[in-house]
Amino acid sequence: MQGYTPPTEDYRFLLGEVLGFDAVMDxxxxxxxxxxxxxxxxxxxxMCAERLHPINRDGDEVGCQLVDGTVHTPPGLALAYRDFADAGWTALSADPAHGGQGLPYVLQLWLDEMISASNVSFGLFPGLTRSATEAIAHHASDDLKAIYLEPLVSGAWTGVMALTESGAGTDLSLLKTKAVETGGRSYAVTGTKIFISSGDHDFGGNIVHLVLARLPDAPPGVKGISLFLVPKFLPDAAGGFTVRNTLSVGALEKKMGIHAQPTCVINYDEATGWMVGEPNRGLAAMFTMMNAARLMVGIQGLGLAGAAYQQAAAYAQQRLQGRGAEGSSGPVAIIEHADVRRMLLGIRSFVEGGRALAGWTALQADRARSHADARVRAEADSHVALLTPVIKAAFTDLGFESAVQAQQVFGGHGYIREWGMEQYVRDARIAQIYEGTNGVQALDLVGRKLALAGGAVATGFFDLIATDLDQASETAQAVQIAEATREALELLRESTVTLHGASVDAIGAAGVEYLRLFALVCLGWMWARMAAAAAGGDTPLHRAKPIVANFFAQRVLPQARGLAASIAAGETSIMALDAAAF
Structure with missing residues (x-):
């Protein structure tokens, strides 16, 4: 297997020539x-190339072990995490008030891309800790913030989201975990949670569980859910955290991928916890965690696609197989075959376009967090809200598809563990499922996000894209991608009108296809901006951008027509067959 090469030159191009980073930072x-x-x-x-990538393969093969109730992570993982935290990476974008560095979120998101490319199992530890930190910072009492935020930000402690139960996955209204007040503002939390990523480990330090549970008098459904902070260790008389709380690991899930990540069944047996936020308002705090986690998961798809592309492109340059153009003698490297190039360009057009869209979205998050003008903050926040389900679902779908295509480049060798490609496929698959399945993301986009501000958020976003496409069209080498994206944008507008006020079945039938159409338009938009920005340069990177943009225009964006036709067809053919006939 090849090593991992961080895409820092692409980051420089995006920051300096495409996204207007310096102007935003001003x-x-x-x-x-x-x-x-x-x-x-x-x-x-x-750090990702030299510390995380080298332990990725062994982590997959060794996996995590549960011994006498204690989770043991694969060799090297605990030390790598401590080195990562000691170097300050857990604090990169966190609030300086809690010990963070307060650096732009775009750096955080692209760090997440590189971590995911080099060791996605590792990345869940700091990523979920960051999500838990966000929920505590926004919703917890000042007392809890004072105790828990600084060690979470520093990486001395880690954080966990404990939401799912065996009978309550997407539908959290069915959860049964209970919390009973015990005096002193604490609660006894009892229940079992499953699929808990980073639920336990051997890194040292505390593990802070944020647990959804019901109070005894809670109303039924999602309106009766509260959120509780339940640490693995409680404070002792001296103020240290050495007293073991009554929570335990019941089992480690046996999974298709991310083997170095301990996905736990956690039992809470009257475990001591404290409420985060208001009684019966736990979903509001949970969504603070989930929205941060959903962007992170989308970036996992992007990172894995980029890593798989690097391996496949290097292999295609070296592997001799078949004949080249008519009249050539001897076998040629498979990079000379058009079908191999088609696969590689398909992956690359997603990875580089997705990287740009992630950067644009992250800069909107920075504006939403820090801009002096409240109107700018509100507009930026609405853009992040609109794009969060798109990035989560489209990036993970395309990430998995890219991993499969990269594996295909290797032929039979891609199916053999020795080359490492099958791990990318296995690891990428979960990202389409956790933190809300991609079907749920599509329902969120069509059923909720399109309705923001009475539809004005989506309309304004489409207008923004149209303006940028007009500007890109003024550059000769961006005309083709700008025109193709403009056509797809018009189809997206028409599909948006079609789904306005549609029935639940119509939204469910069209949601996934609508989200894919939305994502293709966004990627085309970014490619138009990149092709225009590359016009003035003469480096290999600058010369390649318009070529890949035109590939995306000719070979990927035409999918928009089929998606729009399917959306327009409605739900009739999907709902016609009686349920008993399946």
């Missing part, structure tokens, strides 16, 4: 510019 972080940001990303990339 508004938000005057001490940060493109050169500084790239330096940070280069150092992060070095």
């Amino acid at each position: 508004e938000l972080h005057k001490s940060v510019d493109t050169d500084f940001a790239v330096t940070v990303l280069e150092e992060a990339g070095r």
Whole structure:
């Protein structure tokens, strides 16, 4: 297997020539510019390539073990996490008030991409801790914030989301975990949670569980759910956290992939916890965690696709097989075959377009967090809300598809563990499922996000894309991608009108296809911007961008027509067959 090469030159291109990073930083972080940001990303990339990628294969093969109730992670993982935290990476974008560095979120999201590319199992530990930190910072009492935020931000402690139960997955209204007040503002939490990523480990330090549960007098359904902070260790008389709470690991899930990640069944046996937020308002706090986690999961798909592309492109340059153009003698490298190029360009067009869209979205998150103008903050926040289900679902779908295509480049060798490609396929699959399945993301986009501000958020976003496409069309080498994206955008607008006020069945029937159409338009938009920005450069990167953009225009964006036709067909053919006939 090849090593991992961080895409720092692409980051520099996006920051300096496509996304207007320095202008945004003039508004938000005057001490940060493109050169500084790239330096940070280069150092992060070095850590991913030299510390995380080398232990990825062994982590997959050895996996996690549960011995006498204690989780043991694969060799090297605990030390790598401590080195990661000691170097300050867990604090990169966190609030300085809690010990964070307060750096732009775009650096965090691209760090997540590199971590996911090099060791996606590892990335869940800091990623879920960050999500838990967000929920505590936004919803917990000042007392809880004072105790828990700083060690979580520093990486001394880690965080866990404990939401799912055997009978309550997407439908959290069915959860049965109970919490009973015990005095002193604490609660006894009892129940069993499943699929708990990072539920336990051997890194040392506390593990802070954020647990959804019901109070005894809670109303039924989702309106009766509260959120509780339940630490693995409770404070002792001296103020240290050494007293073992009454929660335990019942089992480790046996999984298709992410073997180095301990996915636990957790039993809470009257475990001591404290409420986060208001009684029966746990879903509001949960969605603070989930939205942060959904962006992270989308980036997992992007990172895995990028890593798989690197392996497949290197293999295609080396593997001799078949004949080349008519009249050529001897076998040629398979990169000379059009079908292999088609597969590689399909992956690359997603990875580089997705990387740009992730960066644009992250800068909107920075504006939403820090801009001085409340109207700018609100608009940026609405853009992040609109794009969160798109990035989560489309990036993980395309990430899995890309991993399969990269495996295909290897032929039979891709199916053999020795080459490492089958791990990318296995690891990528879960991202389409956890933190809300991709079908649920599509329902969220069509059923909720399109209705934001009476539809004005989506309409304004489409208008923004149209304006950028007009500008890109003024550059000759961006005309083709701009025109193809404009056609797809019009289909997206028409499909949006079709689904406005549609029935539940109509939304369910069209949601996944609508989200894919939405994502293709967004990727085309980014490719138009990149093709236009590359016009003035003469590096290999600059020369390649318009070529890949035109591939996306000619070979990927035409899918928009089929998607639009399917959306327009409605739900009749899907709902016609009687349920008993399946």
